[in-house]
Amino acid sequence: MLYLDYAATAPVRLKALEVLKEKFTSDFANPSSAHKLGTKVKKEIEQIRMGFIKSLNAFNYHFIFTSSATESNNMIIKGLDYAPGDKVLISFGDHPSVLAPAKTLEKQGVEIVSITRYDDGSVDEKKLIDSLNGQVKLIVLTHVNNLSGNYIDIVALAKKIKEKAPTVFIHVDAVQGFGKYPLDLSGGEVDSITVSAHKIGGPKGISGLYILKDKEINPLLDGGGQEFGLRSGTLAGPLMFSFYEAYKEISLDQTKHLDFVKSLYDKVKLALEDNIPGIIFPFLSGGPYILTMVIPGIPSDVLVRHLEMADIFVASSSACSSKVKGFNPTFEALGIEEKYHKNVIRVSFSELVKFSEIDFFIETILEILNDLNFLKKK
Amino acid sequence: MYKILLINVDELWLKGKNRYLYFKTLKGHVKDVLKSYHSGKMEFANVFQRLVVKSDTAFNEETLEAVRIIPGIHSINLAFQVEKDIDKALEESIKAFKAMPHQNFTFKVHTTRTDKTFPTTSMEVNRYLGHHLLENFPQLKVDVHKPDLWLEVKILPDSIYVSTKKLKGIGGQPLGQTGHLVTMLSGGLDSPVASYLMSKRGCKQTFVFFYSYPFVGEEVLEKIKALTSIISKYQRGCKLYVIPFGEFQKSITKEVYEEYRTVIFRKYMIDCSNLLAERVKAQGILTGDVIGQVSSQTIGNIALLDQISSRPIFRPLVGFNKAEIIELSKEIGTYETSIIPHDDACSLFAPKNPIIRPDKKYWDKFNEQFPHRESLINCLDKAMVYEVNLRGEINPLEAKD
Structure with a gap:
């Protein structure tokens, strides 16, 4: 074949599969449990969380685990506080998990504006920056477009955007580029980034979101307060470890x-x-x-x-x-x-x-x- | 709520000496269907020109519908059985009236006295029951022309049967009595309707689909299976042959003039259907052709195709308008499935200018030069065969050789 x-999607990498098997059978405890088994898993999860942060120099960010890139994108797009008349800039050529949640914002009186593209599908940066004004609340950028493969240097672009509009929230869908392209978040220009495991040979059912520590969003899921209160739900330890294993392999x-x-x-x-x-x-x-x-x-x-x-x-x-x-x-x-x-x-x-x-x-x-x-x- | 069915047979009067066989076939079909749908105990009896089915448990809606659409059934009375006593019939009628969802309807009593030894005549029974029912339900009225409710009272040798509900069947001839056809399905609106019309005429059918994978996707096959599942309910269990045709079609495009492609594909499909008919011992081919609908369905093209077929080709829709076909497809339940969009190999292969008046010389020469009998046998040998049971459930069988 x-x-x-x-x-x-990609097949699960062999090492990632090994990890999955081991963690599902040996280190299966609930990381919220007080006993030794639970605390061990919790500690290890914090280690890999730090691993994700270090690899992008994202020390100003939380890294939280979600169930899918769709969830990560929804979490940001739906989780901000909007006032009627606010604008969200988005590319209509982007993934449905970005477009569909944006579409639901229209009911709250938010205006969805398409970012202008050139004929070859790449973003017209000048027009994007010229269009910025006080009403723009959120800009959603795609690191690598899933259909065209077009790549954006999101950090450089975010820097230019923030120079003109420092308060605008910049969210990046980095699912196609994560682990494949260098990315340095040390400047904190981007507010949040969606990443996913299954595109890089990790398991399906686990994804991530980098979000600047001082940013507030309304969680989609309330419950036990896991993941800094942003995403409740028992942590899927084995999936997380396997995700990290795949990431290490591709990014090394x-x-x-x-x-x-x-x-x-x-x-x-x-x-x-x-x-x-x-x-x-x-x-x-x-x-x-x-x-x-x-x-x-x-x-x-x-x-x-x-x-x-x-x-x-x-x-x-x-x-x-x-x-x-x-x-x-x-x-x-x-x-x-x-x-x-x-x-x-x-x-x-x-x-x-x-x-x-x-x-x-x-x-x-x-x-x-x-x-x-x-x-x-x- | 109904445990008794009086099944009235359609067109039995036509049959003279064969009547016994027709009745037996229909009874067998009803038995088969009921046994696969109904879990209660059942007794089957022939009472004059009717089939009476009695069960210890009530028949559900799904079961009744499955029986209703058996070819050859004129109608089904859902009935209650009482002793041969006119007052018992009255009692049961009162119960049935009380069970009506509202109490301001018009009614008519219609009695048939098959058992002529019963002392009261039909007219007398009508009058007696009508009178007493009006006494019991003074707010109701009799309407002999268009009543809301027909109270049918059937006096048979063993009992009286009272029925307030009658299901209209699809009529026609008992299935399997008139012959066996190979039905060519395409996934559109027409062929399932054509199949239904011939089921109604009692024709057993084996279905065939020419599957142009990889030019069409698997969703087309899923659609064909869904359609077969629906139209098989008018059959008595059947088979679907899915014949891989894409590679063959591709090879033909290299041999034939582009404008003849469609009609030539059609010819090979008919050839292959004839080969299948030979194997399953069918006597004819059934298609959903409608005159003039597409270029391969002009009289000229049909005439050519008829000449190469070793079996008669039945086209029950030739004279139908599209709107009439749509109406029927809605009635038989295939419309929603037929209109699901799918890739169509015909339009993919379709020439820019399909031939409308084919040249007989070229046609004859081509057929002589490229019979492709071996290739077609090969296609047929590779067919995926599905078996469809009486409930329309479709399952793959091992390919036969």
Whole structure:
């Protein structure tokens, strides 16, 4: 099997799986319990919490565990106090777990404004900064867009934003970039960051949120007061440890991995560009972990299924919305013409992919496309 | 609440000497359905031209509906049984009237005296019961033309049966009596309706779906299974053959002129359906074709396709308008499933200008040159076969060879 859909999710790394197994069976105690078993788990959780903080120099932040990136995003977007007339700036090309909670704010009289993008899907920073005024309460940025792979230097951008509007709350969805790109939060420019385990080979069901210590939000869940009172619920110790294990593995040789994945990306892009007439790579600032392309005339679903017959797995659109046929509002927001919405293919990599596998992928997709040529209407 | 069903048979009068066989078939079907839905003990008896089913427990709505849609049933009286005493019938009628949800309805008493030895005539029973019911329920009125409630009293040799509720069946012929067809399903609105119409005419069916994976996704197969599950309730258990067709279709595109693609695919589907018919011993093919609906359904194309089929092709919808088909699909419960959008291999492969007046010479030459009998047998051998039981539950079977 050749899996090239890492932006959707990743298999659990072997070490992370070992940890999961061990912690579920040996260190299973409730960290809130007063006995030795409980206090041991609690202590270890605090250690990995500190590990997450140290790795991003996030000493001004709390790191709290949540159940999913969707929860982390909801927690911030819904958890701030808004007054009617407040504005929230957001990119309509971003993930539904950002867009949908923002949409619910409209009922409170909050205005949702789309951040302007260039044709290649990247954010027009100048327009964004020019649009800032006292009414903007929250800006939601995406570190790496899940469909385009576009990367934003969020710290630099947040700095510029804070220079003009120091009180605005900046939330970043960093799910696709966490562990894969360097990130330094020591300046405290960003107020909160969503990260997730399953995209980097950790287990599903556990995610995280960095939030500046002095920021107040209304929790989504009240209860036993865990996670600084921001997220009650028995701590999912085994998932947390496994998450950390996966994170350590991917972030340890971050630059090396990034360079390696870039070479995979370049190889695929070049080979397809040379051999598929009419292919379009719409996102110029797309990162090496995600390669999105449009192959005019070839329905992406059909291509995805032909690849799956060869045991190769890629995406035709975001896994969460792939049932939507025809017009795709996210593609629209990212600047893809409607006539191409059914022709978008996303290939996403990991440092675990081998060069020989990439060769196989290129060879197979070219063979399939040659076979499917008849689908292109004359 | 009803433990007794009087099942009235449709079109039995047509059958003359075969009547016994028809009745037996219908009775077998009713028994099968009831046994798979109803857990109570049951007795089945033929009483004149009726089938009487008595149980120790009441039939639920789901069971009644499953029986109601058995082909060949004219109607079902949900009844109470009393001794052959007119006052007992009155007593039961009063109970039934009291059980009505509101007490300001009109009614009519309709008696049939099958047992001519019973001393009181039907008219007399009508009058007697009507009179006493009005006495007991002075606020009610009789309406002989359009009553809210028909009180049916059936005097049969063993007992009197009183019924205030009658379910209208779908009529037609008992299933399996008129033949066996291979029904081509496409996932749209038409073919399930066509299947229903022929179920009503008593035709046993084996369903076939040409699955164009990887050109269409698995959701299409799920849709076909859901549709089969619904229309199988008009059958008496059946099978669905899902024939892998995508790779074959892809190879054909290289041999055929683009504008002939659709009609040629159609031809191979009919060829393959005939091969299946041979295996399952079916005598004909059933399709949801409607004249003129799409280019492959012009008379010209239909004429060509009929010539290559070794079995008759039945097209019960040829003269239907779309609105009429939609209405029927709503009635039989397939509409909501049929309109779920799905990838359609036909439109994917569809030529820019499909042929409307095919050239007979090219057609004949093509068929001679590319019979593809082996490929089609191969497709059929690889079919996934599903079995559908009387409750419409669908489960995979091992592929047969």
